[in-house]
Amino acid sequence: MTFMKIKLACALALGVAGLSQTAVAAPPVKAAFVYFGTPGDGGWTFAHDIAVKQAKKELGDAVETTIVENVPESADAERVIRDLASKGNQYIFTTSFGYMEQTLKVAKTFPKVEFYHNTGFKSAPNVHTYNSRMYEPAYLAGIIAGRMTKSNVLGYVASFPIPEVVRNINAYTMGARSVNPKVKTKVVWISSWYDPAKERQAAETMIGQGADMLMQNTDSSATLQAAADKGVFAFGWNSDMSAVAPKAHLASVTQVWGNYYTAVLKGAVAGKPMKDNVWGGLKEKMNGLVSLNSSLPASVKKEVEAKQAEIVSGKFKVFSGPMKLQDGTMKLAAGQAFTDADIDSIKFYVEGVEGQLPN
Structure with a gap:
C-alpha cells in the first residue's frame, strides 16, 4: 500500500471514529423550572435557585436548564x-403550591414529560410531588423563642391558611410551649407569599x-428587618437570612433542595429518573435550622x-401526644x-395559638 493510500485509509478511519463518537453522544437532558418570584426575594425562590445552580454545576453539559421567573399562580x-x-423540556419542576392544578x-396532554410539583398533595403517573417537613426545624426555632422571649408573646406572619402553613x-408554638407553657402566639395573615410591605406591616x-x-411563612426578609428596626428578635425563613440583620436574627429555617434536584436529574441523564413522591425533613437533610445567633446561651443551643437528634433518629415526632387543640x-x-x-391535612390551631383560623 502506497503512502497516499495509507494516509487516506487513516483519514477515513478517523472520520468513521468521529462519526461513531457523534452518534453515541447523548443530547443533554432538558429540564425547566417555574418560579413564583425571582431569586432576589432572598427566600423561597432564592433557595430553589441555589439548588438548581448546584445541580447544574454537578451535571454540567449533561443537562440544559430553562428558568421562567415571576409566574403567577393563575x-x-x-x-x-x-x-x-411543547418546547421539548422532558422534566418540568413547578416550584409553588399554587401550580398544582395547572x-x-x-x-x-404531555404523558411522556415528567412533572415535579413542589409542596402539592396530588400526583399522577407523570406528576410527582416533593416537599420539605419545615415543621421540624420550625419546632426547633420555637424552642429558642420559648427560652428567649421576655414578654411570652410570639408573632407569626402567615401567608395562606393551607395545611402547610398552619402546621x-x-x-413553632408547640416547640416554644414545650419549654415555656406561658407562651402565646399571635398570627397575622397577609394572603400573599411575597409582599414585603404587608409582611412588615403585619410584623409591626x-x-x-x-x-x-x-x-414567618412568607418569602421576603421584611419581617426580620422590622424586628431589627424595632429592637426585637426574629427568624429567617426558607434561606439563611442572618446577613440581613445579624443582631436581630436568632436562626434561619431553611429549605434545601439541591440534593433532590441533583438526584432527579442524575437519574434522568442515566435514563432512570426518580418518580417517587418525596417528603423529606431533617433526617434527609431537606431542611435545617442554621446560623444560630452567637449570643444564644450554650444551654439553649444544646437543647x-x-x-x-431525637427528630432525626425518629425518637421524637413533632405531631405526637399529648397535644391539645386551641380550646384545650x-x-x-x-x-x-x-x-x-x-399532618398534610391539618386545619386547626393547637393550644397557645390565639385568634381564629381563616376559612
Whole structure:
C-alpha cells in the first residue's frame, strides 16, 4: 500500500471514529423550572435557585436548564408550563403550591414529560410531588423563642391558611410551649407569599401587641428587618437570612433542595429518573435550622441540638401526644402520633395559638 493510500485509509478511519463518537453522544437532558418570584426575594425562590445552580454545576453539559421567573399562580402558570412542555423540556419542576392544578392539567396532554410539583398533595403517573417537613426545624426555632422571649408573646406572619402553613404555626408554638407553657402566639395573615410591605406591616402590628419573637411563612426578609428596626428578635425563613440583620436574627429555617434536584436529574441523564413522591425533613437533610445567633446561651443551643437528634433518629415526632387543640381539648394522647396524611391535612390551631383560623 502506497503512502497516499495509507494516509487516506487513516483519514477515513478517523472520520468513521468521529462519526461513531457523534452518534453515541447523548443530547443533554432538558429540564425547566417555574418560579413564583425571582431569586432576589432572598427566600423561597432564592433557595430553589441555589439548588438548581448546584445541580447544574454537578451535571454540567449533561443537562440544559430553562428558568421562567415571576409566574403567577393563575391561568398564566398553565400557559407557561404548557409552553415549556411543547418546547421539548422532558422534566418540568413547578416550584409553588399554587401550580398544582395547572401542572396536573398540562401533564395529561404531555404523558411522556415528567412533572415535579413542589409542596402539592396530588400526583399522577407523570406528576410527582416533593416537599420539605419545615415543621421540624420550625419546632426547633420555637424552642429558642420559648427560652428567649421576655414578654411570652410570639408573632407569626402567615401567608395562606393551607395545611402547610398552619402546621408550621402549630409546630413553632408547640416547640416554644414545650419549654415555656406561658407562651402565646399571635398570627397575622397577609394572603400573599411575597409582599414585603404587608409582611412588615403585619410584623409591626404584632410587635405593637407585645410580640418580641417573630416567625414567618412568607418569602421576603421584611419581617426580620422590622424586628431589627424595632429592637426585637426574629427568624429567617426558607434561606439563611442572618446577613440581613445579624443582631436581630436568632436562626434561619431553611429549605434545601439541591440534593433532590441533583438526584432527579442524575437519574434522568442515566435514563432512570426518580418518580417517587418525596417528603423529606431533617433526617434527609431537606431542611435545617442554621446560623444560630452567637449570643444564644450554650444551654439553649444544646437543647436544640438534642431535640434535633431525637427528630432525626425518629425518637421524637413533632405531631405526637399529648397535644391539645386551641380550646384545650385533647387531640392526641401520650403515645399517639399523626400519620403523614393527618399532618398534610391539618386545619386547626393547637393550644397557645390565639385568634381564629381563616376559612
